[in-house]
Amino acid sequence: xxxxxxxxxxxxxxxxxxxxxxxxxxxxxxxxxxxxxxxxxxxxxxxxxxxxxxxxxxxxxxxxxxxxxxxxxxxxxxxxxxxxxxxxxxxxxxxxxxxxxxxxxxxxxxxxxxxxxxxxxxxxxxxxxxxxxxxxxxxxxxxxxxxxxxxxxxxxxxxxxxxxxxxxxxxxxxxxxxxxxxxxxxxxxxxxxxxxxxxxxxxxxxxxxxxxxxxxxxxxxxxxxxxxxxxxxxxxxxxxxxxxxxxxxxxxxxxxxxxxxxxxxxxxxxxxxxxxxxxxxxxxxxxxxxxxxxxxxxxxxxxxxxxxxxxxxxxxxxxxxxxxxxxxxxxxxxxxxxxxxxxxxxxxxxxxxxxxxxxxxxxxxxxxxxxxxxxxxxxxxxxxxxxxxxxxxxxxxxxxxxxxxxxxxxxxxxxxxxxxxxxxxxxxxxxxxxxxxxxxxxxxxxxxxxxxxxxxxxxxxxxxxxxxxxxxxxxxxxxxxxxxxxxxxxxxxxxxxxxxxxxxxxxxxxxxxxxxxxxxxxxxxxxxxxxxxxxxxxxxxxxxxxxxxxxxxxxxxxxxxxxxxxxxxxxxxxxxxxxxxxxxxxxxxxxxxxxxxxxxxxxxxxxxxxxxxxxxxxxxxxxxxxxxxxxxxxxxxxxxxxxxxxxxxxxxxxxxxxxxxxxxxxxxxxxxxxxxxx
Numbered sequence: 001x002x003x004x005x006x007x008x009x010x011x012x013x014x015x016x017x018x019x020x021x022x023x024x025x026x027x028x029x030x031x032x033x034x035x036x037x038x039x040x041x042x043x044x045x046x047x048x049x050x051x052x053x054x055x056x057x058x059x060x061x062x063x064x065x066x067x068x069x070x071x072x073x074x075x076x077x078x079x080x081x082x083x084x085x086x087x088x089x090x091x092x093x094x095x096x097x098x099x100x101x102x103x104x105x106x107x108x109x110x111x112x113x114x115x116x117x118x119x120x121x122x123x124x125x126x127x128x129x130x131x132x133x134x135x136x137x138x139x140x141x142x143x144x145x146x147x148x149x150x151x152x153x154x155x156x157x158x159x160x161x162x163x164x165x166x167x168x169x170x171x172x173x174x175x176x177x178x179x180x181x182x183x184x185x186x187x188x189x190x191x192x193x194x195x196x197x198x199x200x201x202x203x204x205x206x207x208x209x210x211x212x213x214x215x216x217x218x219x220x221x222x223x224x225x226x227x228x229x230x231x232x233x234x235x236x237x238x239x240x241x242x243x244x245x246x247x248x249x250x251x252x253x254x255x256x257x258x259x260x261x262x263x264x265x266x267x268x269x270x271x272x273x274x275x276x277x278x279x280x281x282x283x284x285x286x287x288x289x290x291x292x293x294x295x296x297x298x299x300x301x302x303x304x305x306x307x308x309x310x311x312x313x314x315x316x317x318x319x320x321x322x323x324x325x326x327x328x329x330x331x332x333x334x335x336x337x338x339x340x341x342x343x344x345x346x347x348x349x350x351x352x353x354x355x356x357x358x359x360x361x362x363x364x365x366x367x368x369x370x371x372x373x374x375x376x377x378x379x380x381x382x383x384x385x386x387x388x389x390x391x392x393x394x395x396x397x398x399x400x401x402x403x404x405x406x407x408x409x410x411x412x413x414x415x416x417x418x419x420x421x422x423x424x425x426x427x428x429x430x431x432x433x434x435x436x437x438x439x440x441x442x443x444x445x446x447x448x449x450x451x452x453x454x455x456x457x458x459x460x461x462x463x464x465x466x467x468x469x470x471x472x473x474x475x476x477x478x479x480x481x482x483x484x485x486x487x488x489x490x491x492x493x494x495x496x497x498x499x500x501x502x503x504x505x506x507x508x509x510x511x512x513x514x515x516x517x518x519x520x521x522x523x524x525x526x527x528x529x530x531x532x533x534x535x536x537x538x539x540x541x542x543x544x545x546x547x548x549x550x551x552x553x554x555x556x557x558x559x560x561x562x563x564x565x566x567x568x569x570x571x572x573x574x575x576x577x578x579x580x581x582x583x584x585x586x587x588x589x590x591x592x593x594x595x596x597x598x599x600x601x602x603x604x605x606x607x608x609x610x611x612x613x614x615x616x617x618x619x620x621x622x623x624x625x626x627x628x629x630x631x632x633x634x635x636x637x638x639x640x641x642x643x644x645x646x647x648x649x650x651x652x653x654x655x656x657x658x659x660x661x662x663x664x665x666x667x668x669x670x671x672x673x674x675x676x677x678x
Contacts, residue, residue, distance in 0.1 A: 001043045001045065001046065001140060001142060001428075002042075002043070002139060003043055003137065003138065003142070003193055004041070005132075005193050005194040005240075006039070006130065006131065006132025006136065007038070007129055007132070007226075008037065008124075008125045008128035008131075009121075009125055010058065010124070010129075011035045011097075011098075012097070012120075012121035012585060013029065013115070013121075013582045013585040014212075014213045014593075014619075014621075015028075015029050015030060015580060015621050016542060016582060017112070017118060017582075018111050018112055019098060020101075020107075021093070021095025021362075022204075022208040022362035023364075024362065027211065029212075030211035031213070031619045031620040032581075032618075032619040033615065033618055033619075034214040034219060034220070034223065034235075034613060034615050035215075035613040036125075036213065036215055037057070037125070037129075038055055038057040038058070038122075038125040038126045038128070038129040039055065039056050039129060039222070039241050039243040040053065040130045040133040041055075041185070042134060043142070044137065045321070048322075049081075051086055052086050052088075052324055052428055054196060054469070055090065056196065056245040056469075057090070057125070057126055058094055058215040060091055060093060060094060060097055060099070060471075061091040061438075061471040061475040062089040062090065062472055062475070063101050063102045063103070063104075064102075064103060064104070064475075065102055065119065066122050066123055067422070069119070070087075070089060070127055071083070071084055073123065073127045074087065074130065077131075084326050085324045085521070087130075088426055088433060089472060089473055090245050090246060091246065091471040091472075092203055092215065092218050092246055093218075093246045093439075094203045094215045095216065096206050096212065096213055098213060099111035099118065100118045100119065101118045102475070103414075103532070104414075104416055104417050104418055105412070105413065105414060106351075106416040106417055107475075108538070112539055112541050113538045114535050114538050114539060115539055115541060116539070121585065138188070139188040140186060141188065142183060142429070142431075143183070143316060144182070144183055144184075144314065144431060145181075145310040145313060146179055146181045146310070147306060147310050148180075149179075149180050149302060150178065151288070152201060152254060153176045154252070154253050154255070154256050154258060155253075155442060156252065156253040156259075156285065156360050156361060157359075157441075157484070157487075157490070158269075159271040159487065160480065160484040160491065163484055163486060163487050164443050164484065175442060176251075177247070177248060177252075177442055180199040180310065181197070181198045181199075181465065182195060182198075182310040183196045183197075192240055194243070195241075195243070196245055197307045197310075198246075198467045199303060200247040200248050200468075200470075201217070201299070201303075202253050203215070203216030203217050203218045203219070204253065204254060204255070205287050205292060205295040206292050206293075207284070207292050207361070207362065209292075217299040218300065219244070219300070220297055220299075220300030220301070220304075220615060221242075221244045221303035221307065222243060223615055225304055225308065234610070234614075235610070235613035236613040244303055244307070246471050247445065247468045247469065248444060248445025248448075249470055250439035250442070250444065251441040251484075251491050252442060253285055253359075253361050254287060254299045255286055255287045255295070255361060256288050256299075257286040257288060258285055259283050259284065259286075260284065260285075261275035261276075261278065261282045261283060262275075262278075262282045262283075263277055263282050264276070264277060268282070268360075271371050272369045272371050273357075273359075273369070273370050273489075274369050279369065280357055281363050281364075283360055283363060284360060285361055318429045319429045320428075320429030321427075322426075322428055322429070323427045323516050323519075323521055324424070324516075325426075325515045326424040326425075326512075326526075327422075327508070327511075327512065327527045328527035328529060328530060329420065329527050330419055330420055330528055331349075331418070331420070332346060332347060332497060333345065334504040334507070336503045336504050338503060345397070346500055346501060347394060347397035347398050347498030348394050348409060348497075350394060350401070350403045350498075351407060351477070351494060351496060352488055352493030353368055353402045353488075354368065354369070354370045354372050354492070355494050356404055357369050357370045357493075370489040370490050372488060372493075373487075373488045374402060375403075375404075383403075383406070388406065390403045391409060394406060394409060397498050401488055404493075407496070408496075417496060418474050418476060418530070420529070420530040421473075422530075424512070425516060427464075432452065432464045432516070433469050434448065434452060434467065434468045436468055436470060436471075436479070437472055437476045438476040438479055439471065439491070440470065440478075440479045440502075441478070441479065441480050441481065443484065444480055444484075444502050445468050448505060448509060451509065452464075452466050455510045455513040455514055456513055459517035459518055460518075478490075478491040478492070478494040478495050479495055480492045482499050482500065482503065485501075544583060546655050546663055547627040547628070547655050548628055549577045550577065555577050555579055555668040556652065556669050556670030558574060558575070558670060559575045559630060560573075560632075561574060561673055562647075562648065562675045563675060565677075566637055566677050567677070568640065569637060569638070571636050572634070572637060572675060574632070574633055574650075574672040575633075576630065576632075576650050578621060578630050578652060579652045580654075581652065583652070583665050591651070592611050592612050592613075592651060593619045593650065594611070594612045594617060594648065595608045595612075595651075596608070596610035596635050596648055597646065597647050597648075598644050598646050617633065617634065617635050618634040618636070619632075619633055620632040620634070631652065633672075635648060642677075643677050643678055644677060646675055647671055648671070649672070650669060651668075652668055652670075653665045653667050653668070654666055
């Protein structure tokens, strides 16, 4: 094949924008722990015109808005080379990236609307990563490997999983998928290019009390692998690209110690995930570490170590033709043939009561509990007043789900949920990547993979490696099995197209697999094109206005100085007169907020050893009154840091009023005093 890899920044605004994932409006960005990247991989047939693009971006999920804008840019740059059928966009599902990049109304509620700077940085970052991969295409080879990852996940809805037939469960040794699938890429001389790893775990090691933008456990795994392969480079630099992509992670948590009551410390591993005192709001899962930062590193390191082992031992070469199949489907109206006599249908989208309960990884508001199959008269009345009562048809279709948000029948200011959804498979030789538009649970993913595998087998392409890539192309929440749906825990309440959603997807993906196996992808009907709503910017974000420094101080002045001396494993910390980091994001796409610099006696100059993409640094912004704000930079000095003289620097932009009508953005910087590491 011809192979190209690329990586580009897609961080966006790190302050004042609600983070996307836990749907908690109080969880607003207030700084940066690690940068977010889009990682792109292009595989092409050396002679033919066939290509496949796979992108894994450090974002909560790919939205339809992002996908449509990316495809539009690719079309204007490359014509018909990169299209909806051969470009897969997948989100890692970090819950610590900025929100606001959706066109459907439901996602505006917790994201403060459509946030143009977030949307722009994601779209531009994805396109740039594809550009870099496109420019770096060279002859190469692909190898696949798979192995088991231990101690890194638990099923967070085990009672739902148990609703699946015993005969089916007995074929598996665990209630989570522990297998990691890894694709290794080298050029024809054996030089290393990159890798994609697929593994099912929620990147929620960082919980909903976190305000620092970061890529969570899977992002830390990418960072470790890339740091190892790009020796001597700063984080985010270097040519080797390692993506840790999402899979069927719907019911899979990295918080391996399981759920405990925050107030009493007792286990709350019960069907309702509720505590005797304080109810469901007190039931939270704990990670393996002493805090969320350590848990993130432990899980990320587990993934990295397994990937490293699989990468080094990968010997099964991937060869064969490339193909891709894609359809748009009106997901609210799919007829599914269960058998010769039974046909069922999907429903208009709706969310159940337990959606508001959240999960043990991030509890919801207002003390809703998971597993509610009865509505609540109080909330139902509020819903009817605000949003209108669901039609009898929708109520019946979703049974036993009590509907909280009847999103499929809500169209103001435009639809609340997608109606038209992408289904897509890309085949690279013996590897079939199923790009799914949401979060399949463990058993849903197993059923889908098995169905697609048997479809390939029965049409003359046996032995395919079938892998699920999660959170692709458009976000449609969760997909549980029919049996799990009956219990109406969070994942089931969030299966928005009703109890037969999974059966519908299985039927659709079978159709795509058959088309690929029989070389009939040209005959697939493209389906109804999704809408692109004309929303430029509708946001409740505070506007950026002129800022000021305290009396007798300038922007970038030190307010609290570092100590003169530190040891490894201590935290060097400095506080500056700061400015809103959003100014920088809107001014320069790849703005670096901080550096750690070491003094070199040989050259008598300062050398940058770390930037803000490092997981050892933390950048905090806190807003004060009267247009003032502070920035604190922490460096958590790792064991093995070279002794010597260091300093911390800060780079920002402030808004300055020039006259009544004009505010300009002015760059500034600040530096701590020099300090010694002994």
